[in-house]
Amino acid sequence: MEIKVEDDGPGLPAAEAIEGRGIGLANTRARLNRLYGDAARLTVENGAQGGAVAVMVVPYREAAGASETKAMEVHAHHDADCR
Numbered sequence: 001m002e003i004k005v006e007d008d009g010p011g012l013p014a015a016e017a018i019e020g021r022g023i024g025l026a027n028t029r030a031r032l033n034r035l036y037g038d039a040a041r042l043t044v045e046n047g048a049q050g051g052a053v054a055v056m057v058v059p060y061r062e063a064a065g066a067s068e069t070k071a072m073e074v075h076a077h078h079d080a081d082c083r
Contacts, residue, residue: 003056011046032058 025044032040039059047053 001058001060003058005054006047006051008051011050012044012052028056032056 025042029042032042036059040057042054042056044052044054
């Protein structure tokens, strides 16, 4: 599943767009890696027409026995160390 968020602001400073740094981004990437390994990713970059674009990709699979409406299995994770 791909989640894409765009804005129409001035975009990111060049160094941040290239590195995608920041503690929030680093923590999110670490959590995605812990949950899904190489199957997930998070990118943040400047959009072609300006603004910033964030894209998060996480794996999903259809639940067993899904009927006509497709159901997604959502991975829930509880980390006792995060309080």
